[in-house]
Amino acid sequence: MVFLLILESLAIVLLLSVVRVMRRRQRDLAAALRNRTPYLVDEGGGSDTDEWRRTVAVANELVTALRTAETARSGQLSQLETTLGSLREGVLAVDEKNGILLANKALAEIFPKTTLVLGQRVETVIQSSAFSAFLDDLRRGTAANRVELEFATDNGSTWVEATGAVIPAWDGSRARWVLCVLHEVTRQKRLESMRKEFVANVSHELRTPLSVIKGFVETLVDGHREIPEGDRDRFLRTIQRHTDRLHLILEDLLTLSRLESRNPGLRLEATDLTRLLRELADDYRQRSAKSGHRIDLHLAAEVPPMAADGVRLRQVFDNLLDNALKYTPSQSFIAIRTALVGGEFEIRIADNGPGIPAKDLPHIFERFYRVDKGRSRETGGTGLGLSIVKHIVQLHGGRVWAESTPGQGTTIVLSLPVQTPASPEKPVTGAMLSPTGK
């Protein structure tokens, strides 16, 4: 009886210790699975049952498969990140509540002021009702293939061409996530509007002389018998004046178009700028004798013959001196000064005329920009002179700008790099100019 009792107690102790060992192994196995590490069976073979070994083997296979899948996934993710990062287009993915899931580097460049943080709602960083509407339209399937969107910025606007699609949710849910590709087209938009503005300006400039010519020609055709000779002469002179004006505008337009082309035909030759300025001063002194303008030449710096297109530079100085004469009253002073500034040859053409208001100063080199439209046309101006000046100076690798104090005068400054002629008569291409001419 006692023996039976002892046996029973021993059996219970043994069972309890087996249960404890099993529990510890299960805990260890669970910990190994959590850490994604293989679980080592008792290789001594002592206490592990075959069934336990099989269970552990299956668990270890699963751990290995999981680790392989995870390595592949993180490789794909980093590949995707590199690919998206190298794209010039902005890529954005949002969830069904417009929470940001993915945003590449190019997107941050399109919206530099916004910090695109994953999880953040897109409306808080890209504030545009048109863009939010576009995302909604994409989800409804009513969005156009490609839309152009304008985003207000501190210095104007940013234009973006957007395409997008609904994508399956990565979390396996049935939510409608959206992927968008944004391509910045601000520069193209700006060029387009400049081109439109240019065509409108040209049409406007041509319309007035053309309609005057048309009107007088019709009058002469209809009533050439009745019109007194004196009137006929006056009409013909008016037609001639307006034809000359049309000719002048077209000449300037052709010059501009040539200067803006790939081959502006600049002929760089050894040009003595000091001599050119002396000749100019003499010519203009004679020309301005009637109006009583005084022209002074101060050659503080002289340079050896430079690689330059003398004909085009003469055109530059003609335009500047014509302006100085046109826009200043008789008896005004005009001074041509030269200086060497930081290795550049600086030529200043200054007058003591009415000057140019500060608000107009940044625009006077734009095509057709005039401060006083009436005065410019009256004096035969086309509004293209300074634009031509700027192009020619830029083609010589130089800069041109205007300084003015209203009521005291205007100074146009040219700064040309001092280049000695390496290979004379070398034509220059127009690659360094922007197509807008601004």
Ligand code: ADP
């Ligand atoms: P325009 O054919 O009208 O003279 P420009 O391109 O040569 O055209 O000059 C642009 C405008 O700049 C002129 O219409 C004039 O209003 C202004 N401007 C140019 N030079 C002077 C100057 N020396 N003094 C005052 N205004 C000037």
